Amino acid sequence: MTAADTLPDDEDDDAPAGALALEIEIAADAAGGRLDKTLAEAAADLSRARIQALLADGLISLEGVPLSDASAKARPGLYRILVPPPAPAIPEPEAIPLTVLYEDAHLIVIDKPAGMAAHPGPGTERGTLVNALLHHCGDSLSGIGGVARPGVVHRLDKDTSGVMVAAKTDAAHQGLSALFAAHDIDRVYVALTRGAPNPPKGTVETRIGRSASDRKKMAVLKSSGREAITHYRVEQAFGPQERPLAARVACRLETGRTHQIRVHMAHKGAPCLGDPTYGSGPPALPVREAIAAAGLARQALHAAVLGFVHPITGEALRFETEPPADMRDLERRLAEL
Template identity: 50%
Template sequence: MKDHESVLDYTVEPDETGLRLDAFLAARADRLSRSRLKALIKDGHVRVGARKLDEPNYRVKPGETVEVDLPEPEEATPRPEAIPLAIVYEDDHLVVVDKPAGMVVHPAPGAHDGTLVNALLHHCGDTLSGIGGIRRPGIVHRLDKDTSGLLVIAKNDVAHRDLSAQFADHGREGPLKREYCALVWGVPQLRAGSVDAPLDRDTKNREKRAVRRSGRHAVTHYRVEETFENGLASLVTCRLETGRTHQIRVHMAHIGHPLLGDALYGSGFQSKVAKLPADAADALRALFRQALHARSLGFRHPETGETVLFHSDLPSDFETLLNALRKPSEALQGRN
């Protein structure tokens, strides 16, 4: 490899004879994804000897020199914005953020500014080495706009590829852990259980997801931690085995226990607000969102291989509601 980091230089060894050019580079340049390398080849950034090759399926020969000229990452389309962030952890490879409720994760129609991505572009600046050739943060999972809590974001291609694989695997073969706190209406019949129900877009409302046989596999494990007001509401811990859009919200509503404050999936439970003690009812009206917080996040660090685990305290609006629910009578912990 040459002295400056913008050029990668390799010599084909005898045991690599006959490999496709993109496969050869993917094995050597492990900090770049194969799709990124294929794009570099097609864009004319790869030379084999003195020849510039734009054919990813070219078969390399022993002794050939393969040179990759890495262009400077393009600037991301979203503009950087100086938005305060609660950084839980950061290094050269990733950043863990405690997202507030009300913040959209990624720019989308109707939400081009003020997103987490805008904030990260400003915060990380030149420490973003580029995901797929674009200087942008690598989003590997998301939280709904009105869900608060922990998110991990990749800062380079290697971290993005590794973290994406961990989230795609859903923790089956690795240490990935995603745990949420939720306040739900009523008390689930089973104090600990699982909801295994496929999710797809609701055919009547494109903003919603619904349990449908044609949907994608989705599993949520839950555990009742406390109950309040003779079973009017419960504090539940949810652990994701999969990560579908609105998964916890839909699954808890599916078993008859939608989240407090969830206007989209719990609209039929609005009349129950009047049954809450005054302080709790006021706190719920002031919440302006579903009572859901991503409390714990664990994964294998893509660079060190170490298992890391992060925790987030409940935000003040959630905690105020929880304390108000606890006031009238002692929580019935562990009672059947």
């Protein structure tokens, strides 16, 4: 299984402008595994996720026939991979509608929908909150976050909905960052969980860092990682009182680590419903049926409350939004269990 030299751009008329063309020979004894995995192992400079994206875009072919199914078995033969040039590092403004809760000359508070990434990243170059803010705010957006993350002070996971604040000036960015660093921000999330954490009210205090077994996941660690503190309270349990099938849990963040609530709820044995990363097993059948009926296709987590002192004016601000339709519908169905 060998990778050929990169081909000049002008040798492939079908290649995107500026693309590089790779040729990879898969021998018979190396065939039979998943296509994306096999090609990623052969092309040292391309990750499996990148191979999957190229397949989806029709940029990988076998003996001249385009391929698209990443899970198909790899067949022996000569594969051609067209690799487009990197996307521009500077995000482009996009006219994406925003639900604005508050805005002045210094900052903007929005209710982020599920499915929108906070800022551009690999595989998510467009359609992000930053793209929308660049169009909405124009040149007023703070530049402290760098060219890829202007105005971004904190993040919500792509599939977590709720209240976010972004800075429009450097002074506001510095002030908001100081508030977050000092944990002087009121942040409350609503989670719908599998089962209910026990006891029904308490504090989870651990250290969180990258998982040793999967670098894309976070995990509770014994010694390394960073301190993570979540205060939680079960607001309503659904199903049998002695053994709830699901629950609505309010989580107040004292720290703000990556995936903190998702990791902490899973650590308590009550992961967020619909969480593809930390779900650790299916919920009871009635809950699965409720999830399907509600159309929930993400983790059931919503940033409901954001409160802080305006870093420029000193005004106390507090914003609260209800969960979006998918979570509200799921909660209604869970209440009927």
